[in-house]
Amino acid sequence: MNRGWRDAELLRVVRLNEAIKAVSEASRQVYTIALNAMFAARQSQVRVPGFTRVTEELRVFSQRLDRSVVEVGGSLGQMVRVGAELAKQARRGRHFERADTGCRRQGTSPALLAGVLAAQRARQGECARLLENLRHAVVEALGRALRLCGIGEQLAVLCKVEAQAGGVNAELDAVAVRLQQAIAEILIRLNGARALLKP
Amino acid sequence: MKKTTTLYEDGDHRWIVVARDPERPDHLIDTNEYLITSAGEGLLTDPGGMEIFPAVFSAISGVFDPEKIHTLFASHQDPDIISSLALWLDFNPSLHCYLSWLWDSFVPHFGGNEDTFRPIPDEGMAIPLGELTLQAVPAHYLHSSGNFHLYDGKARILFSGDIGAAMIPHEEDYLFVTDFDRHIRYMEGFHRRWMGSNEAKRDWCERASRMQIDMLCPQHGAIFQGADVERFIHWLDELKVGSGIRG
Numbered sequence: 001m002n003r004g005w006r007d008a009e010l011l012r013v014v015r016l017n018e019a020i021k022a023v024s025e026a027s028r029q030v031y032t033i034a035l036n037a038m039f040a041a042r043q044s045q046v047r048v049p050g051f052t053r054v055t056e057e058l059r060v061f062s063q064r065l066d067r068s069v070v071e072v073g074g075s076l077g078q079m080v081r082v083g084a085e086l087a088k089q090a091r092r093g094r095h096f097e098r099a100d101t102g103c104r105r106q107g108t109s110p111a112l113l114a115g116v117l118a119a120q121r122a123r124q125g126e127c128a129r130l131l132e133n134l135r136h137a138v139v140e141a142l143g144r145a146l147r148l149c150g151i152g153e154q155l156a157v158l159c160k161v162e163a164q165a166g167g168v169n170a171e172l173d174a175v176a177v178r179l180q181q182a183i184a185e186i187l188i189r190l191n192g193a194r195a196l197l198k199p
Numbered sequence: 200m201k202k203t204t205t206l207y208e209d210g211d212h213r214w215i216v217v218a219r220d221p222e223r224p225d226h227l228i229d230t231n232e233y234l235i236t237s238a239g240e241g242l243l244t245d246p247g248g249m250e251i252f253p254a255v256f257s258a259i260s261g262v263f264d265p266e267k268i269h270t271l272f273a274s275h276q277d278p279d280i281i282s283s284l285a286l287w288l289d290f291n292p293s294l295h296c297y298l299s300w301l302w303d304s305f306v307p308h309f310g311g312n313e314d315t316f317r318p319i320p321d322e323g324m325a326i327p328l329g330e331l332t333l334q335a336v337p338a339h340y341l342h343s344s345g346n347f348h349l350y351d352g353k354a355r356i357l358f359s360g361d362i363g364a365a366m367i368p369h370e371e372d373y374l375f376v377t378d379f380d381r382h383i384r385y386m387e388g389f390h391r392r393w394m395g396s397n398e399a400k401r402d403w404c405e406r407a408s409r410m411q412i413d414m415l416c417p418q419h420g421a422i423f424q425g426a427d428v429e430r431f432i433h434w435l436d437e438l439k440v441g442s443g444i445r446g
Contacts, residue, residue: 091249092286092289095249095250095252095253095286096253096286096289098257099253099256099257101253101257102253102254102256102258102260103256103257103260105257106257106258106260107261108257108260108261112260112265112266113290116289116290120289
């Protein structure tokens with residue numbers, strides 16, 4: 001990290017942010033599907049109280065997941081800002097290192113730029129530490145989101161079971177399948193995001 | 200690394216040009232920086248872009264203590280003029296930068312804070328340096344809409360920013376104009392295109408012709424001395440500028 005914020009790392013954060021946006025979108029879809037499922041269940045002739053309860057839980061899941069994703073997005077935003085600062089400091093550091101080489105060729109005292117170079121390195125070190133902390137925070141938040149998704153997966157299975165509890169209802173069954181698919185999509189995106197953070 | 204050449208010396212009152220970097224990549228326009236010193240203090244004109252900072256800084260360090268450069272003068276806002284500002288401020292956070300008031304909220308995008316800038320009013324102003332008083336001379340619209348030159352009445356030297364600039368090929372990298380007629384080919388296109396106002400140009404030529412100038416020092420190209428200064432002013436006065444309008 002001390003070598004500077006490379007383009008590849010910025011690209012990685014951009015991709016991570018895209019994955020997180022997709023998770024957020026899929027999470028909103030879960031909420032909408034669950035809400036519509038609840039209305040569909042109320043309108044259906046069959047009594048499915050378990051199904052309705054599970055859809056409520058799924059909406060709560062969606063809201064918790066969304067909060068988690070917002071937290072990740074915030075950390076990613078900070079990573080971009082700190083990374084840009086690190087890149088700026090690294091660029092300035094390179095200019096000063098070149099100036100230092102030139103000054104030494106002129107026979108100027110090495111002390112002339114020693115203070116500036118030390119300050120540059122300290123700022124770069126500080127940015128690198130901040131970046132590492134933020135990366136750690138993102139890994140943790142993604143871990144929490146994935147654990148939450150485990151619950152979401154179970155709720156989706158339960159939804160399918162409850163849809164069939166009051167006899168075969170094709171409409172509720174289809175809704176349960178869509179919920180399973182949406183949560184599976186979220187899991188794929190979150191796992192993809194976590195893979196992007198591996199060094 | 201750039202070379203330094205002393206243009207004027209009277210005790211510790213000096214004009215030193217920092218020019219001609221053989222290691223400069225071709226895609227960067229060549230620039231001349233001028234270090235003016237008096238009573239142990241230094242002022243640097245148009246310190247240049249970030250990319251050339253190492254070459255400028257190290258060249259200066261060979262002839263003058265960079266810690267004694269307290270003042271920068273930016274003729275206008277272009278990146279080749281002042282984008283190294285942040286680096287100079289990293290080296291000396293208490294530096295002051297004189298530039299047109301027009302740009303004092305634009306140039307801070309390169310660096311600096313409210314204490315850094317000394318805005319120059321349109322009519323120009325006196326700039327103290329050691330035992331000297333330099334004069335910021337208006338040159339608006341030549342080429343920038345907020346543009347100043349810097350005159351040292353004691354040394355009779357005018358730093359003229361982009362006025363007098365020339366694109367001299369590598370193989371003819373002379374620092375002083377010795378053949379004015381031949382030199383025209385390297386500056387004519389630049390002045391026709393970069394300078395946008397014939398009225399502003401006429402105004403500047405009238406002002407410059409009233410000044411006592413032994414050396415006219417542009418930010419690009421070669422330095423005019425002696426009779427070539429007057430020759431240049433007459434040449435510019437005759438030149439039709441603003442060629443881009445017809446483009």
